[in-house]
Amino acid sequence: MDPQFVRFDNVTAFTLAEGVEGRPLFGDRAMLNLIDFSAGATVPAHSHPHEQIGIVLRGMQALVIDGVSHELGPMEGYVLPGNVEHSAYCGPEGATVIDVFSPVREDYRERCEGSGSTGE
C-alpha cells in the first residue's frame, strides 16, 4: 500500500445505524472511522471480534456495556476488547466520534466498496 491522504469531507459516508454515518479510512492492519451521530441516534447492541478504540470529538456518546452507561464527552476515549457486547447512544445535540478498529472491519470495506467510497 502507498501512503494515502484524504479529506474526510470527500469520503462517501455509509450508514452504521439510523442517524449514524461513518466515513472510513482503511489501512492494512487498522482503520479509522469518523462517525457522526444525529441528535438522539442510537446503535443497537452488537459485538465483533475486532478491538475498538474511540475518542469523542463533539457532543456526548455513551457506550452501554453489561447494562452500565459510560457517558463520554469531548476528549474522552475508550478501549473495547473484541467480543464485548455494546450499544451506544448520544445526547440531544448529536455527537462526532472517531472509532479505530484492528483488524480492519472487512464488513465495512465491503459496504464502502459497494458504494464507491474511495476518499479524495
Next chain:
Amino acid sequence: MDPQFVRFDNVTAFTLAEGVEGRPLFGDRAMLNLIDFSAGATVPAHSHPHEQIGIVLRGMQALVIDGVSHELGPMEGYVLPGNVEHSAYCGPEGATVIDVFSPVREDYRERCEGSGSTGE
C-alpha cells in the same frame, strides 16, 4: 484486557520531540495518540515498522515523505504504511492531531510507564 475509559486531560503527556507532546491510549492490537504541536514545532525524519493512520483536528500538520510536503488541515487524514520515512511540521498556530499505530508502539508504552501515565 477490560474495557478502559479515559479523559485525555488526565493522561500524562510524554514528549515526542521538542514542542510535540502525546497523550496515548493503548489497546492490545492498536493505540491512539492525541498529539499537540506547539507553534512551529517539528518532528525529525524517522521511520518505524508500525502502520500509522492520522487525522488533523486543529491547525495544520504537514508530513514530508520523499521530499514532498503533504499539508493537512482539520478533518484531513492519512495512512502511512510501515517503514516509510517521514518528518512532520506544523503551522504557526500549532496543531492537534490523532495518530493511530498498529501494532502498539511498545517504545511509547515503555516511556509512559516510566512516567506513570495511566489515564484517569
